[in-house]
Amino acid sequence: MEKILVTGGAGFIGSHTVVELVDAGYTPIIVDNFSNSDSNAIRGVEDIIKRSVKVYEGDCNDLQFMNDLFITEKNITGVIHFAAYKAVGESVGKPLEYYQNNVGSLMILIDAMKNHNVENLVFSSSCTVYGQPDHLPVTELSPKKVAESPYGNTKQVCEEIIEDVVKSNAKFKAIALRYFNPIGAHPSSKIGELPIGVPNNLVPFVTQTAARIREELSVFGDDYNTPDGTCIRDYIHVVDLAKAHVKSLQHFNNQKTPYFDIFNIGTGKGNSVLEVVKTFEKVIDGKLKYKVDPKRPGDVEQVFGNVDKANNELKWKAELTLEDSLRDAWNWQKTLM
Ligand code: UFG
DSSP states (O other), X not given: OOEEEEETTTSXXXXXXXXXXXXXXXXXXXXXXXXXXXXXXXXXXXXXXXXXXXXXXXXXXXHHHHHHHHHHSTTEEEEEEOOSOOOHHHHHHOHHHHIIIIIIHHHHHHHHHHHTTXXXXXXXXXXXXXXSOSSSSBOTTSOOOXXXXXXXXXXXXXXHHHHHHHHHOTTOEEEEEEXXXXXXXXXXXXXXXXXXXXXXXXXXXXXXXXXXXXXXXXXXXXXSXXXXXXXXXXXXXXXXXXXXXXXXXXXXXXXXXXXXXXXXXXXXXXXXXXXXXXXXXXXXXXXXXXXXXOOOTTXXXXXXXXXXXXXXXXXXXXXXXXXXXXXXXXXXXXXXX
């Protein structure tokens, strides 16, 4: 069984990916510093996979720690690198922390991988690299825009670092997956998103409002140039997203080195904020309290992806609907109440 190191494996996308890796016959090894994740996620994962998973608590920014990990865990064949800070707004006030953590840890990780001849890397990138696209849906060839935030810039810089590393190392294979908006939770309700404090993202705010943790949802702007005036995003179920990482590892087997490629990972379909609200109301069979507030600075009006490349080359396709995602997110929220 191939051993795969999953950095940030206790996080939202990481934990779901660990489950899918086991399902596909891989042995995941988690490294996480638990700075923005919870050890309960590990228990949830173990409950789903019905066995224990090896976890190293530590920081990917620590070269000694990472080197030791690769020595202790012999024969790691690939790495999926999730560990990163992810709050767009926070990054504007803490740029150095974001560059240090997101860019710094990627460089340390690759250094440690090179020291131990581990040459397969799947990287978490984001559709944030497209900014407000000129044409929709965006393809992988759509131009990157000047990043709106240090967070967004870390994703652009990390992609470029990986591409340069691949050019310099004839044996390296890497894929950057540009995620659209991950939502939902595992259908077992044993793992899901665990936002700390007031959620920035739409769906956790929606579920917390329905759970009466929040008074009401603020819809940020209803006079955008979209059919109902609210912003449009490509919301993808986290389990579908997790499976794209497994497909990426499998895809490496058929590629000649050096290899680097980028894939959009979304549903290919855009939904507005009000469509999310309406679909959620269908799921709970009730009303969600919301009001319209001013636009949130930095929000792009609409973005959704063309996902043909992932469909054709990775043989991956999103299978779950927006309603599935919101139902699973709501079932997960209910376990937290
Ligand atoms: N929104 C609201 N009310 C809220 C929260 C969000 O109306 O309380 C709206 C936003 O204005 C936006 C949509 O819901 O139109 C989605 O917002 P999210 O914060 O959930 O997601 P973003 O699209 O802003 O950000 C996400 C990820 C980022 C990533 C970005 C790429 O969280 O990490 O997609 O576009 F960079």
